[in-house]
Ligand code: UDP
């Protein structure tokens with residue numbers, strides 16, 4: 001019998017914890033036929049509601065239920081890392097507690113593992129039920145990432161992914177503090193099969209993401225998997241140097257021919273303010289990378305555990 005570890009990050013999901021359990025167990029027989037047993041690892045990401053209480057209740061009747069409870073909210077990326085570290089399975093799968101990742105897909109996913117794929121990932125082909133403005137910016141983000149990052153980051157990719165032990169270990173070997181999971185999966189590589197499905201709206205509770213959080217998250221993603229902004233800063237620097245050089249020649253020649261009538265300060269003000277704006281912009285980009293580096297160098301733990309079973 002092989003073991004499948006199901007990793008479920010939960011942040012204020014008390015209603016979904018038992019519901020998810022029931023839905024998952026509906027697939028138990030089908031998995032058993034393939035010789036696969038289950039363990040369920042709930043990660044409580046510093047929930048303020050009864051998430052931990054609900055997991056404890058499940059544990060009382062089922063030994064295969066596990067919990068890692070964080071001391072505060074560390075974010076889904078940290079929760080995924082904690083879950084994969086705790087997973088003992090020959091395979092691991094990550095699923096949202098809100099059942100937006102249908103467990104019914106699991107048997108099909110194992111078909112592909114049997115065919116020799118190392119990992120089976122899912123992507124949404126529609127964004128039904130999402131605010132249009134959010135979809136628009138999400139699309140722009142993926143289009144941009146395609147151009148500026150060498151790592152493959154797939155549009156609409158969910159974190160719902162089945163992996164062999166080998167892939168799990170590869171992901172665990174990446175101990176960086178700024179964890180952009182979608183990029184990390186792309187970075188480790190391996191043979192990945194993509195399954196597509198239509199977006200499913202969450203059953204209970206509310207999404208934990210608002211527009212601002214997503215915007216910051218996308219900036220993290222760009223910083224973590226592309227150094228293109230640094231290149232842009234350098235190119236801007238070069239362009240402005242060339243411009244300045246030409247301007248110097250022009251002004252010297254002009255002064256030699258026509259003398260130096262006072263004037264021209266409006267253009268001077270324009271040039272100074274434009275150039276200093278660009279300078280600050282580029283300095284900001286460099287500063288962003290430096291702040292990320294600062295956080296990495298501190299080498300803080302990715303998460304802190306309060307309770308575990
Ligand atoms: N989640 C988490 N920590 C957070 C935010 C979210 O563990 O800080 C979990 C959440 O409980 C859920 C999953 O990550 O199981 C996906 O979150 P959500 O459904 O809010 O995101 P969406 O599906 O809207 O992208």
Ligand code: MG
Nearest residue numbers: 096098100202
């Ligand atoms: Mg969700």
